[in-house]
Amino acid sequence: MRNVRENARVPKINALVGFWLMALLPLGLPVLGATEELTGSALIVGNGPERYAIEALAKNFEALHPKTSIDFFWHQNARPVEEVREHGADIAITGQAEQDLSSTTVAWDGIAVVTNFSNTVEEITRDQLAKIFSGKIKYWSQVYEEGPEARIMLIHRAWNQNIRQPFEQFLGLENHKGIRAKIAEKENETFKAINGDIYSISYVSMGPALQARKDGYGVTLLFIDDIEPEYQTVLDGTYPLRRPVVFVMNPKASPVAQAFLEYVLSPQGQRAIKLGASGLFQDKTSSVIKYYPLHGE
Numbered sequence: 001m002r003n004v005r006e007n008a009r010v011p012k013i014n015a016l017v018g019f020w021l022m023a024l025l026p027l028g029l030p031v032l033g034a035t036e037e038l039t040g041s042a043l044i045v046g047n048g049p050e051r052y053a054i055e056a057l058a059k060n061f062e063a064l065h066p067k068t069s070i071d072f073f074w075h076q077n078a079r080p081v082e083e084v085r086e087h088g089a090d091i092a093i094t095g096q097a098e099q100d101l102s103s104t105t106v107a108w109d110g111i112a113v114v115t116n117f118s119n120t121v122e123e124i125t126r127d128q129l130a131k132i133f134s135g136k137i138k139y140w141s142q143v144y145e146e147g148p149e150a151r152i153m154l155i156h157r158a159w160n161q162n163i164r165q166p167f168e169q170f171l172g173l174e175n176h177k178g179i180r181a182k183i184a185e186k187e188n189e190t191f192k193a194i195n196g197d198i199y200s201i202s203y204v205s206m207g208p209a210l211q212a213r214k215d216g217y218g219v220t221l222l223f224i225d226d227i228e229p230e231y232q233t234v235l236d237g238t239y240p241l242r243r244p245v246v247f248v249m250n251p252k253a254s255p256v257a258q259a260f261l262e263y264v265l266s267p268q269g270q271r272a273i274k275l276g277a278s279g280l281f282q283d284k285t286s287s288v289i290k291y292y293p294l295h296g297e
Helices: 014-019 051-064 080-085 126-133 164-171 187-195 206-214 231-235 255-265 267-274
Strands: 040-046 068-074 091-094 103-116 153-157 182-184 200-205 219-221 242-249
Touching: 040 051, 040 080, 040 255, 051 068, 051 255, 051 267, 068 255, 080 091, 080 242, 091 255, 103 164, 103 187, 103 206, 103 231, 103 255, 126 153, 126 164, 153 164, 153 187, 164 242, 182 187, 187 200, 187 206, 187 219, 200 206, 206 219, 206 231, 242 255, 255 267
Parallel strands: 040 068, 040 091, 153 182, 153 200
Antiparallel strands: 091 242, 103 200, 103 219, 103 242
């Protein structure tokens, strides 16, 4: 894994596609007629909080295939699917499937709704969230009985990030780019903004939220529809607000990219994820993403 490029222009790689040879897949199953060692590279583009998980899985993959390289372009303004469509990348990491491109759900990530610790609210419903982020509910006194007559300060995520898209889909929101809100590009920016305003509310990837609470940040993770935001509730599907981590593949993806997808879906990739080796949530003991070996859930 040679490069993680955050501010560089994504290079076009389709001229290299015919160069690579397939060898043994990480599942241990031989490709028809293939005996050569896997060589070459693949480019992955994304903009979400799962970056560290994918990087760690790529490192494991490269250890199995020393002559391969998984490169990354990761930036909050990246447009992963567009790069795949234009053959500028092999794999786009997104939060939703694309109808016209091969899309595989490889994991699930919980989305935690967070408020300032000094705010006494502890739980919220899906309907209340929808009304808050659509602008229909504007004051905390409308959310819970003891709530103050104070305006709710929305902290949204960038519109093109794949944490905002499933969040708005979950709430049934459409065309709400014009809602008055502060925009936080990264998780740590969100925590700082929450700490700085008692009446704020936002949403972040579950793992960083749980870690922030452990590290003493002044944030509260709200129960949603009476379900506690925890690793296990995301894994068993009872926690209602979660998003898929999807690999969207270039139809001309390199053999290395195809092999990497197979590795992520393999029992070995599953073990790496479940043991927390991915580092997706910066927590080495637990994971809130779930492995699906076949199709669907």
